[in-house]
Amino acid sequence: MSEKRMPTIDQMLCFAVYSAGHAFTRFYKPRLDALDLTYPQYLAFLVLWEKDDITVKALGERLFLDSGTITPLIKRLEARGLVGRHRDEEDERQVRIRLTAEGRALKDKALSIPLAVIDGVGQSFETTEAMRRELVALRERLDKAAG
Template sequence: MSRTDACEELKLDNQLCFALYSTSLLMTKIYKPLLQAVGLTYPQYLAMLVLWEGDGITVGDLSGRLLTDPGSVTPLLKRLEGIGLITRTRSSSDERVVELHVTEAGWALRKQAEAFPLCIVEASGQSVEELLALKDQLVTLRSNFRNAL
């Protein structure tokens, strides 16, 4: 066997990690023009999705939902505050805690973003039901990976 004879398990196209990675890259490219039209990056959009669900949450809550470190979301939140979509205030009961609130401009942006999910469904070429089943599988996979750590 030559060194270039790859075993099937190590071929790129047989890797779950590459299927997930490359699909994520392409999905982000689909989102890019939608988000550019409203002045957001993809990570900012994810943060706004969480804030639209729970206005007044803390930085810790947001980072937990996004599966990131609180320190890594701080620059993103500063930019969102700088463009007037959110406010950051210290908690009156614990000044170490920063609470996040959506501004009127942030709520207006939500109205524009309501069209995004349909754009993603259309680009996928799949039904809503198929996409929901896939999302459920991915959430289970993510949970299993978290439990394995």
């Protein structure tokens, strides 16, 4: 009968994903420092550049962040004049986020970042895209398994 062994940390998929996430953060840091953005703030901008004037709830859901995390992030961006918050005209309970002119202008400064990632990964766009699809599928399977 074979003895069951605990896999080492380096054999764990979760650690490979976790440590890759940290490597991404280190890779992004100097590029985002030039824009005076944190990684979560950059992700929020990616969503807002794609679709402006969305609810705080929608932004949090898109980024997998709860309201306790997303609200301070938005407040910091608002204090810098990059976004504005306003009540939804149809549902006063909902707060919407809208880019300011300064927030929209930041997009031009950030355009080189996705290309730098492709270069940094050192693989073709097609290979990188296939990896991204696999990670999305993994996340979806884990979400389903978690209930």
